[in-house]
Amino acid sequence: MGAIEGLLYGMSVMAQPENILAALAGVLIGTAIGVLPGLGPLAAAALILPITYTMSPTVAVIAIASIYAGSMYGGSTTSVLLKIPGETASIITTIDGHKMAQQGRAGVALSIMAIGSMVAALISVVFVALLSPSLSRMALNFGAPEFFALTAGGLLALARVTGFGSLASALFPLFVGLSLSTIGQEALSGVFRYTFGVPDLAAGLDLTAIFVGFFGLAEVLLMVEAMRGYKRPPRVPMRSLIPTRTDLKRSLAPWGRGTLIGFFFGLLPGPAGTMASFTSYKVEKTVSRYRREIGSGAIEGVAGPEASNNAAATSALIPVLTLGLPFSATYALMLAALVVQGINPGPLLITDHPEIFWGLIVALLLGNVMLLVLNLPLVGVWILALRIPVYVLAPLILLFAVVGVFSSRNSHFDLWVLIVAGIAGALMMRLGFDMAPLALGFILGPIIEQQMRTSLVLSRGDVGVFVESPISKVIWAVVAIVLVAEPLIGRLARRRGTASVLSGTDVPR
Amino acid sequence: MTESRGYERKGRALVGVVGFMASLVLIWTASQDYPIGTWERPGAATFPIIVGIGWLLASALVIWESRRADLNVEKVELTRSDVVKAGLILVAFIGYVALLPVLGFILATAIFFALVLRTLTSLALWRIAAAGLTTALAFYGLFVALFGLPMPAGVLGFG
Numbered sequence: 167m168g169a170i171e172g173l174l175y176g177m178s179v180m181a182q183p184e185n186i187l188a189a190l191a192g193v194l195i196g197t198a199i200g201v202l203p204g205l206g207p208l209a210a211a212a213l214i215l216p217i218t219y220t221m222s223p224t225v226a227v228i229a230i231a232s233i234y235a236g237s238m239y240g241g242s243t244t245s246v247l248l249k250i251p252g253e254t255a256s257i258i259t260t261i262d263g264h265k266m267a268q269q270g271r272a273g274v275a276l277s278i279m280a281i282g283s284m285v286a287a288l289i290s291v292v293f294v295a296l297l298s299p300s301l302s303r304m305a306l307n308f309g310a311p312e313f314f315a316l317t318a319g320g321l322l323a324l325a326r327v328t329g330f331g332s333l334a335s336a337l338f339p340l341f342v343g344l345s346l347s348t349i350g351q352e353a354l355s356g357v358f359r360y361t362f363g364v365p366d367l368a369a370g371l372d373l374t375a376i377f378v379g380f381f382g383l384a385e386v387l388l389m390v391e392a393m394r395g396y397k398r399p400p401r402v403p404m405r406s407l408i409p410t411r412t413d414l415k416r417s418l419a420p421w422g423r424g425t426l427i428g429f430f431f432g433l434l435p436g437p438a439g440t441m442a443s444f445t446s447y448k449v450e451k452t453v454s455r456y457r458r459e460i461g462s463g464a465i466e467g468v469a470g471p472e473a474s475n476n477a478a479a480t481s482a483l484i485p486v487l488t489l490g491l492p493f494s495a496t497y498a499l500m501l502a503a504l505v506v507q508g509i510n511p512g513p514l515l516i517t518d519h520p521e522i523f524w525g526l527i528v529a530l531l532l533g534n535v536m537l538l539v540l541n542l543p544l545v546g547v548w549i550l551a552l553r554i555p556v557y558v559l560a561p562l563i564l565l566f567a568v569v570g571v572f573s574s575r576n577s578h579f580d581l582w583v584l585i586v587a588g589i590a591g592a593l594m595m596r597l598g599f600d601m602a603p604l605a606l607g608f609i610l611g612p613i614i615e616q617q618m619r620t621s622l623v624l625s626r627g628d629v630g631v632f633v634e635s636p637i638s639k640v641i642w643a644v645v646a647i648v649l650v651a652e653p654l655i656g657r658l659a660r661r662r663g664t665a666s667v668l669s670g671t672d673v674p675r
Numbered sequence: 676m677t678e679s680r681g682y683e684r685k686g687r688a689l690v691g692v693v694g695f696m697a698s699l700v701l702i703w704t705a706s707q708d709y710p711i712g713t714w715e716r717p718g719a720a721t722f723p724i725i726v727g728i729g730w731l732l733a734s735a736l737v738i739w740e741s742r743r744a745d746l747n748v749e750k751v752e753l754t755r756s757d758v759v760k761a762g763l764i765l766v767a768f769i770g771y772v773a774l775l776p777v778l779g780f781i782l783a784t785a786i787f788f789a790l791v792l793r794t795l796t797s798l799a800l801w802r803i804a805a806a807g808l809t810t811a812l813a814f815y816g817l818f819v820a821l822f823g824l825p826m827p828a829g830v831l832g833f834g
Contacts, residue, residue, distance in 0.1 A: 348726060
């Protein structure tokens with residue numbers, strides 16, 4: 167199926183009322199959660215994951231992708247209005263976005279942000295639709311050693327580029343995730359590992375309990391600790407949302423540059439949205455005609471980074487849909503939703519389940535239009551979410567977590583796993599560990615083990631098989647470059663004082 | 676991000692030590708209890724041992740990094756009351772999970788919600804009780820009655 171046929175097919179899938187409803191509910195719920203400081207796309211997707219088990223796989227992926235898009239938008243809204251980024255990709259928007267709000271131009275900042283996000287996402291969706299089928303066909307040539315290189319190498323590269331500047335902060339959670347994935351009956355030989363006679367562990371740790379615990383419950387505990395009410399956000403009258411012709415003209419080039427930068431970063435392992443928005447900001451500060459104004463409320467400082475983080479969120483779908491490899495924790499959750507429903511993500515997804523692939527592509531197009539049309543007029547409503555007292559919000563989220571985790575396997579044991587994971591997650595986050603590698607390690611662990619063992623069996627124990635094919639060689643070379651180059655770039659950035667742009671920003675964990 | 680304070684560095688060192696010991700258990704158990712196989716046919720112990728060695732090294736790195744003075748850990752100013760607040764919610768939540776199979780979903784949920792409100796607010800008792808019961812019934816109606824999700828019924832046989 168070609169891209170045009172595929173898009174038409176996707177539209178027919180999206181015409182189903184339940185899919186439209188999932189996209190609409192997803193963007194609305196995502197925005198509401200994204201507005202809440204401390205709760206980002208990952209926590210939103212983790213909390214909604216158990217509910218998706220009652221949906222069809224297509225509805226489930228549409229809901230999670232829409233929640234992701236919505237929470238990115240919600241996070242940026244509070245960046246502009248309150249200087250509180252809902253998630254790390256919106257940190258850079260606080261600089262010029264909030265300055266614009268202080269100058270009485272919050273409405274324009276929000277509009278430019280929303281239009282840019284939509285344009286970037288739409289362009290990226292078209293690229294995803296065009297590139298994915300051919301990449302997927304190419305991936306069919308991948309054998310076990312190539313998949314091993316992609317998964318294991320991808321995780322190593324991810325650990326190198328995340329971790330808030332400390333290798334241990336990403337490596338440690340990565341190995342915790344990998345270790346947790348070894349618990350339960352092993353798939354190839356049926357041996358029970360690390361069950362210690364506990365029958366509930368025979369099927370392994372429940373993915374829902376682990377994700378909701380490490381991300382949902384942990385985030386709630388940190389939110390309760392740190393949330394003490396925020397200053398009143400400024401009013402945003404409808405009329406102020408309309409940008410001037412000059413605003414639009416000045417935004418065009420940053421949107422374009424941001425989209426390209428974001429699309430590229432989305433294809434790489436790591437915190438794509440954050441890296442893309444920081445790079446876009448840096449590029450605008452270097453090449454923009456108005457570079458001297460950036461940092462003091464320039465529209466370019468909002469347009470570029472916002473377009474780039476949305477483009478990155480969209481292009482990050484390519485490795486998920488073509489290879490079955492999530493390079494972001496939120497998409498790992500989307501993958502988990504598919505796996506739980508018996509769908510094997512990978513190169514065959516497009517041919518075996520075109521309704522999921524093309525339905526998702528069209529849902530993203532529709533979801534981004536919905537975000538623009540619905541969310542700008544509703545900005546006042548989203549701000550109300552900040553006024554919900556924490557003593558109401560926290561127990562409600564906890565109850566939601568309990569219902570989701572218990573109903574997933576009808577197991578009381580999983581609730582204890584939820585609590586242990588939540589406490590461990592909150593402690594690790596508080597101590598500066600990056601938790602995204604844990605999620606990816608837990609999801610990819612069984613795949614890495616299977617590919618490693620299959621490779622060794624097929625090569626009769628020759629470990630050279632892992633670097634034998636040209637594809638494997640290229641992948642390991644890229645991983646090696648990332649491992650070596652990242653510390654050098656980091657050192658250079660620190661020397662130039664890039665981190666100083668963050669000063670004064672209230673960054674949530 | 677700011678220069679780390681003492682308790683954060685100690686906390687990370689402690690996490691490193693716990694990880695170090697857990698990884699040793701992982702490696703030891705795998706090598707003793709599961710077939711290691713051969714290079715031609717790796718057994719169930721191979722992958723956990725590799726992961727365990729990786730975890731061991733990562734834990735050592737955490738311990739080593741925790742000694743560095745320039746370790747970047749985000750500084751969050753918390754008052755004693757903030758920590759107590761989070762702790763009380765956590766204790767109430769643990770109690771809720773423990774009592775769920777005994778009391779059933781509706782009763783346990785109503786008590787949990789009321790307890791959190793009682794601890795964190797100065798609302799009148801009747802309002803707290805009403806809020807607890809309303810929340811429990813709303814969750815039951817939405818998730819159990821409407822979506823058909825199974826929740827524990829408890830000794831009373833409902834909820």
